[in-house]
Amino acid sequence: MEPARWIAYRFRYGIDAFYCQPDLQGAYEKGGVEGQIGWFRRNHLAPVPQVDSFEQLNAMVDAWDAAADARRIGTRPHTVGEHFAVEQPQLMPLPDEAFETGTWLTPRVDRFSQVTVRTNRYSVPVRLVGR
Known part of the structure; x- marks a missing residue:
């Protein structure tokens, strides 16, 4: 059963949720996302970055983002940024007001x-x- 706030959030942003299969039959479904999170953590947050301000940390995140856009995954012919440029026109605009x-x-x-x-x-x- 989905929590009420999640249902409201999905409705607000037009998300059609689908869920991984539980246990071993769905074990293969989550690896890609969890693998990318682990990659980011190992490459950017270990050891924990030492910064003097949020501005400095935000500048580091911007640099990581630019590097990620230029990265090629495996032998794919296009960079992450090039793939996103193809997808971006298909994305819906965000609502004007934020969702609490x-x-x-x-x-x-x-x-x-x-x-x-x-x-x-x-x-x-x-x-x-x-x-």
């Missing part, structure tokens, strides 16, 4: 210095009791 992906809650701190969020209890500083 989170759920806003205002839990009250009980006398035990805890808040309950859905079915979970979390400790908070004692000075917040009653708020």
Whole structure:
């Protein structure tokens, strides 16, 4: 069963979701995506980049993005950027307003210095009791 926020998100952005098969019968389906995430982590985030500001980190990410656009995967005749240039005109434009992906809650701190969020209890500083 899909969570309500995911359904709303899919509707908002026109996403037609399809899901991998569970267990061994679908094991081959996820490797490509997970492999790319692992490649990115190993090549850019290990060791963790040392930066002095978000601007410096964003500049590093921009450089990684440009390098990824120029990269060829295996023996493919075109770069990643060239493949994207072919796909880009087929993409739908994003809506003007952003979609709030989170759920806003205002839990009250009980006398035990805890808040309950859905079915979970979390400790908070004692000075917040009653708020």
